[in-house]
Amino acid sequence: MEKFGLHSRLKAAKGKGEELSSILLKAADLVAKVKGCQLYLVSQDAQNKDHIWVTEVWDSKEDHGNSLQSAKVKKLIVKALPILEDQPEGNSLEVLGGFGLS
Secondary structure, eight states: OEEEEEEEEBBBSOHHHHHHHHHHHHHHHHHHTTTTEEEEEEEEEESSTEEEEEEEEESOHHHHHTTTTOHHOOOHHHHHHGSSSOOOOEEEEEEEETTTOO
């Protein structure tokens, strides 16, 4: 299995976690229709509601990059940037396999 993955933490400004989650869930709806997206999971830290985690699996790094070129995705990015406390932290991953991926 040669898939590209990302696991990132986004820190919203104090009290803005719900707003950031909403934006990222809209992004999930958009990328669900994009070529190569296998998984786009949005989670909220149980200890800090302003920390949001996004786990992604794509057929390729190129497919992920192409998804960021969508006008609708760009619009959501612009909407999310002002409520982020810091730059997103995360890692690119080489997905080896597991349950739930085709």
